[in-house]
Amino acid sequence: MNTIPTWLQPFFAVDNQIDPDKVFAGNYPQPYQNLLEPLVQSACAGQWPLLLPYSRPPELCFYAAAEDGRALEELRQVLAAFLGTADTCFDYGLIITPSNEGQSALLAHAPAGLLRIDLLDEVDEQQKYRVFTVLANVLQLYRQRPALTSLAKRPIGRVLRDFMLAYRLHDGGDAWRFYGELKNSGGFTPPNLLSLELQALASADRWQDIVSHPRLPSLLGGRIPLRLVRVLLRALGQLGLKRLLITEAIGEKRRDELADLCRPLSPLFMTVPLFETHESFKQDWQLWVAGAVTLRCAQAQQKMPEFIDSVWFRKLLHWADFVAVNQSETEIESVVGESENLKEGPGAVQALLQRSLDVPLVELQQLWQKLQAMPTSWFEPLKSLPMMTAILQDLQKRYSREQLGGWDSWFQRLVDTELPTGALERDAQEYCENWAVESFNSDTLLKCIKTGSPVGQAILRNTLPLLLDWLEERDVACQGVVWLELLELLALDSIVNPALLSLAAQLTQLMLEQPFAVDEYTRLVDSILMLWEVNKGPEAYTGMLELVDVLLDAPCPAEPLRRQVWQSLQDFATKHWRQIKDPAIRELTFVLMQEILEVGEPVPDFSNNKESESDIDSVIELTPDLQGKLLGIYTLTEGAARRARDVLEIVFTGLKVEINSDHTATPALCHLAKTADYFVFSSRSSKHQAFYPVINIRRDIIYPYGKGASSIVREFIEGLRRKAI
Numbered sequence: 001m002n003t004i005p006t007w008l009q010p011f012f013a014v015d016n017q018i019d020p021d022k023v024f025a026g027n028y029p030q031p032y033q034n035l036l037e038p039l040v041q042s043a044c045a046g047q048w049p050l051l052l053p054y055s056r057p058p059e060l061c062f063y064a065a066a067e068d069g070r071a072l073e074e075l076r077q078v079l080a081a082f083l084g085t086a087d088t089c090f091d092y093g094l095i096i097t098p099s100n101e102g103q104s105a106l107l108a109h110a111p112a113g114l115l116r117i118d119l120l121d122e123v124d125e126q127q128k129y130r131v132f133t134v135l136a137n138v139l140q141l142y143r144q145r146p147a148l149t150s151l152a153k154r155p156i157g158r159v160l161r162d163f164m165l166a167y168r169l170h171d172g173g174d175a176w177r178f179y180g181e182l183k184n185s186g187g188f189t190p191p192n193l194l195s196l197e198l199q200a201l202a203s204a205d206r207w208q209d210i211v212s213h214p215r216l217p218s219l220l221g222g223r224i225p226l227r228l229v230r231v232l233l234r235a236l237g238q239l240g241l242k243r244l245l246i247t248e249a250i251g252e253k254r255r256d257e258l259a260d261l262c263r264p265l266s267p268l269f270m271t272v273p274l275f276e277t278h279e280s281f282k283q284d285w286q287l288w289v290a291g292a293v294t295l296r297c298a299q300a301q302q303k304m305p306e307f308i309d310s311v312w313f314r315k316l317l318h319w320a321d322f323v324a325v326n327q328s329e330t331e332i333e334s335v336v337g338e339s340e341n342l343k344e345g346p347g348a349v350q351a352l353l354q355r356s357l358d359v360p361l362v363e364l365q366q367l368w369q370k371l372q373a374m375p376t377s378w379f380e381p382l383k384s385l386p387m388m389t390a391i392l393q394d395l396q397k398r399y400s401r402e403q404l405g406g407w408d409s410w411f412q413r414l415v416d417t418e419l420p421t422g423a424l425e426r427d428a429q430e431y432c433e434n435w436a437v438e439s440f441n442s443d444t445l446l447k448c449i450k451t452g453s454p455v456g457q458a459i460l461r462n463t464l465p466l467l468l469d470w471l472e473e474r475d476v477a478c479q480g481v482v483w484l485e486l487l488e489l490l491a492l493d494s495i496v497n498p499a500l501l502s503l504a505a506q507l508t509q510l511m512l513e514q515p516f517a518v519d520e521y522t523r524l525v526d527s528i529l530m531l532w533e534v535n536k537g538p539e540a541y542t543g544m545l546e547l548v549d550v551l552l553d554a555p556c557p558a559e560p561l562r563r564q565v566w567q568s569l570q571d572f573a574t575k576h577w578r579q580i581k582d583p584a585i586r587e588l589t590f591v592l593m594q595e596i597l598e599v600g601e602p603v604p605d606f607s608n609n610k611e612s613e614s615d616i617d618s619v620i621e622l623t624p625d626l627q628g629k630l631l632g633i634y635t636l637t638e639g640a641a642r643r644a645r646d647v648l649e650i651v652f653t654g655l656k657v658e659i660n661s662d663h664t665a666t667p668a669l670c671h672l673a674k675t676a677d678y679f680v681f682s683s684r685s686s687k688h689q690a691f692y693p694v695i696n697i698r699r700d701i702i703y704p705y706g707k708g709a710s711s712i713v714r715e716f717i718e719g720l721r722r723k724a725i
Contacts, residue, residue: 156422172204406439480514501543
């Protein structure tokens with residue numbers, strides 16, 4: 001093709017001194033003609049991938065793009081293998097926000113992003129020729145490979161890990177992308193697939209899309225998967241139901257207003273949820289009770305966990321004008337007792353299955369034992385009833401040997417390397433919400449890590465984000481060596497995934513909160529450096545800053561080890577400062593540096609690695625004006641809050657940041673929550689005594705998903721974007 005497509009014209013029209021018409025006419029002198037021709041002609045012919053040169057002397061770089069995110073990651077790995085590090089920077093900066101018209105044109109055609117390939121300083125002409133030749137060879141390789149390779153799918157277990165990690169980090173974009181990959185795999189039941197979709201929506205704060213999802217009515221008629229119940233309740237909470245959790249705030253909302261919110265999901269409140277009666281589930285229980293009382297469902301007056309405050313419950317009933325039913329113990333017969341009077345045959349089975357939707361967890365197991373004692377012939381006629389069949393299958397799965405064993409059974413099955421790919425990861429994702437806290441044993445987990453096969457260790461690594469969520473939600477504590485072993489297991493992964501650095505920061509935090517020895521701290525640092533070596537780049541740089549943040553706030557038995565981590569990060573920054581474009585990340589680098597460098601120690605020179613003026617201008621334009629605004633930050637990790645304050649007050653001129661670390665709802669904390677224009681509440685580093693009064697005062701709270709300064713800074717900036725200041 002000897003014409004330039006319309007979409008590509010802006011790339012060559014602004015600043016780029018390469019003339020495609022001159023290439024088509026063969027008017028460039030050799031060897032430049034032969035070097036440019038393969039790259040320009042391939043792009044103009046509309047072939048993937050794109051490998052395009054950009055020349056504005058003395059600057060020369062290349063842009064790479066592919067049809068989607070998966071193809072772009074594959075291209076990145078191919079380029080890294082072919083180019084090496086002799087002539088080009090080993091890290092290719094990912095561009096998703098354009099800084100000029102040329103980048104805008106490429107991103108409109110390839111929305112997954114652009115890779116920028118920069119030459120090393122002072123490369124000679126022969127080295128430049130080699131880069132051109134290698135890129136042409138890469139294009140030729142793509143033309144020769146069979147079309148079937150484009151249909152290859154990643155292992156389900158790895159995609160599940162990436163999805164759960166994105167969900168845990170509140171990364172809505174990545175969560176939605178990985179959900180699409182899981183959906184296309186075809187390996188999930190409709191309820192589980194819907195659960196994954198709603199989790200992806202939750203990670204992007206799309207609460208209204210969750211409660212109005214068109215596929216919900218088809219699933220609300222049976223026993224709803226527990227993970228799905230929690231997502232739906234939290235969505236209703238974000239949309240207004242959470243106001244009822246505060247005793248003093250009951251009455252501020254009209255019942256009919258909240259009833260209209262809950263009514264489309266009314267089947268959710270007709271069935272007592274199978275949450276465990278641990279206090280870690282208190283908010284989920286309260287949301288369910290609040291919704292059930294709002295809709296005046298009788299199930300709300302069944303026996304509730306002891307941690308449900310009776311004063312709060314009575315006030316809720318009064319607000320809803322819902323008369324309390326006082327029944328004596330003799331009037332409340334168990335389901336099993338009632339079943340004695342039922343007729344024999346299929347009718348008895350159907351009655352028990354129907355009642356299984358309305359009983360708490362303890363009685364459900366008794367009911368299942370009753371069903372197991374019934375003759376098989378009684379169940380045959382029910383196969384023609386889809387709803388009864390679905391309820392029975394759910395009970396059979398819930399009380400199977402594997403599910404009753406919970407994590408203990410799952411760890412035992414981990415030694416079986418003959419399982420289908422992704423089977424164990426999928427089982428954990430779908431059923432771990434039903435597993436009891438008592439089924440988890442940290443010694444069994446340690447044994448799996450230390451003695452497991454490579455396949456078993458890979459499965460465990462894939463399940464790690466899910467396991468961390470499960471442990472955190474249930475307040476399960478583990479000894480420090482567990483977190484260290486998991487971190488070392490994570491460091492053995494050779495597949496590039498920059499998000500793993502944020503996961504490593506969370507594991508590091510958990511380990512350093514427990515007693516540890518110097519040799520364990522040494523192993524910790526070694527694991528961090530291994531992860532950084534594999535994932536080194538601008539994306540992973542932010543995760544490493546979070547790790548350094550965690551190390552600074554924790555006891556340090558060997559300062560040279562901590563300094564070793566910083567030195568590796570500092571060396572990268574001095575060489576690739578131009579690729580670190582986020583002003584907040586730059587300022588956080590300097591803030592951390594001031595705490596780490598000793599008095600009188602020289603500050604590294606970044607002057608030889610500055611970006612172009614256009615890059616600086618594009619970043620400045622994206623920074624909102626917060627002159628005269630007040631930001632309140634609540635966290636118990638005071639060092640992280642102080643660093644976040646220093647960064648934000650520099651990035652946003654005129655912004656004032658106040659920090660509060662009170663353990664209870666003091667007048668100072670309440671005043672800050674009332675008067676601040678923005679309020680950050682670090683929920684991973686807080687006390688419940690402070691939490692509930694604050695959410696009573698204001699609803700527009702920003703919640704960081706980590707304890708470090710980088711997490712606070714990142715979520716605040718994301719909160720600004722969502723608010724569209």
